[in-house]
Amino acid sequence: MKTGKNKRDLAEQLRQDIRDFKKRSGADRLVMIWAASTEVFLTIGPAHQTLQAFEQAMEQSDPAIAPSMLYAYAALMENVPFANGAPNLTVDLPALQRLAEERRLPIGGKDFKTGQTMMKTVLAPAFKARMLGLAGWYSTNILGNRDGEVLDDPESFKTKEESKLGVLEYILQPDQYPELYGNVFHKVRINYYPPRGDNKEGWDNIDIFGWLGYPMQIKVDFLCRDSILAAPIVLDLALFFDLAQRARLSGIQEWLSFYFKSPQTAPGLYPEHDLFIQQTKLKNTLRWLMGEEQITHLGIEYYEKA
Amino acid sequence: MAQPSGRDITPARGTLGVMLVGLGAVSTTFVAGVENVRRGTGIPIGSLSQMGTIRLGKRTEKRSPKIKDFVPLADLKDLVFAAWDPIPDDAYAAAVKAGVLERHEHLEPIKDFLQGIKPLPAPSTSITSSGCTAPT
Secondary structure, rough: EEEEHHHHHHHHHHHHHHHHHHHHHOEEEEEEEEOOOOOOOOOHHHHHHHHHHHHHHHOOOOOOOOOHHHHHHHHHOOOEEEEEEEOOOOOHHHHHHHHHHOOOOOEEOOOOOHHHHHHHHHHHHHHHOOEEEEEEEEEEEOOHHHHHHHHOHHHHHHHHHHHHHHHHHHHHHOOOOOHHHHOOEEEEEEEOOOHOOEEEEEEEEEEEHHHHHHHEEEEEEEEEEEEHHHHHHHHHHHHHHHHHHHHOOOEEEEHHHHHEEEOOOOOOOOOOOHHEEEEHHHHHHHHHHHOOOOOOOOOHHHHHOO | OOOOOOOOOOOOOEEEEEEEOOOEEEEEEEEHHHHHHHOOOOOOOOHHHHEOOOOEEEEOOOOOOOOHHOOOOOOOHHHHEEEEEOOOOHHHHHHHHHHHOOHHHHHHHHHHHHHHHOOEEEEEEOOOOOOOOOOO
C-alpha cells in the first residue's frame, strides 16, 4: 500500500504511477476506468467546487476527498480520460468537471449499468410508451461477492441506493403523468449471501395497472453474472473514451450514458435513462462524428415519391 | 440531403494503455476476456463496440457496417493493461480467487499473460477492494 504525508501526496504518487506505466509499456495513449468498490456516501461540498479548494482539501486530508477522487484527479492532471464504474461521486464534481473541460479531456460516469437496472430501463419505458400505470416496484438482490459484502454496509448502500432509485423517477416523469406514476412505491434491497459468489440473483416484482385501473403483475428473476455483464462495458468504455479524446470531445460524455446507471449530464439537464434512447444517442453521435446522416426513423420518403 | 462534415479524428496509432482501479472480479474478467478474444478462444459477447453494427443512410441502401469498422477505434491487439489494488495478487491469482472464469478453459492457457499484470499499490486510505465494482 502507498503511504503519504497527505492525500495530495498520494495523488502525486498516482500521477507518477501513470507516467511510469506509460513509459514502461510504451503506450501511446491511456484511459483510466474505476472498477472497484462503492465508497461511503458523500455529498458535494465546498471542497469540490474549485480546483484550488480541491487541492487544498487534499493537502489537509479532508474526509470530503474520497480515494476515487485522487485517482480521477491524477488521471486528469496526466491528460488521461476517466470513466467511473461505481456510484461514487468521483468526477461528478464541479472542480474536476472544469479541470476536464480546461484540459479538453473526456470524463464520464457513473456506475456500470449491467443487470437489474438495465432491465429496469428497458421495462419502465415500455410501460410508459403504452401509458400503463405503475403502483410499485420491489427490487431485491442476493449476491455473494465482495460487492455484496461492501453493500451490506448501510453507508455504502446509501451511495448505491441513490444510483438505483433515481432511474424510475426520471423515466416515468410523475409530474407529467400523475394518474399513472404519481404514487409509485419503489424499493431496492441488496442482501449479502455468500453461497452465490459472483452469480447474483435480482428479483423484481412489478405492480402495474391498465384500462380503468385494473391491476396486473410482472415478475422478473434475473440470474446474472455480475462480472460477465460488466467486462464488455469496461471494454467499450475504454475504446470509446479513447475515441472521444482523439475526436477532441471534452468534459462529460453524455453519449455514453448507455453504459451507466446514473449518467452524468451538463448542469440543468435531466439524464436520459431509457436504454434505447441512450443507444440512439450513442449511434447518432458516431454518425455525427463520421459525417453520416442522423437516423430519425421518419421514413416518409419510402411512401411519398417525388 | 446535405452531408454533415464529420469530426477530425486522430487515427488510433500505436497502443492504448487501459489503467484499471481495482484488480478484482470485474477487472480480471475484462482483461482475461480480451486476451482470450485476441487468441481466438472467446467471443466478445455483450460488447457493442465489437459485435454491434450501425445502420447508415436509408434502409434501401443496405449499409450496416460493424461499429468497429465504421469508427476508428483502437484494435484489441493494441491494448495493454495496468491496475491498482491494495492486495498484491497478480491478475492470474486475482482471477482464480474471483472464481468467475473457468480456470482450465479461460485462465490456465493465458497464465503467463495474466501473471505479467501485477497491481500497483493502492493508496493506504483507499477502500479499493480486490473484490469488484458494483455493477448491480
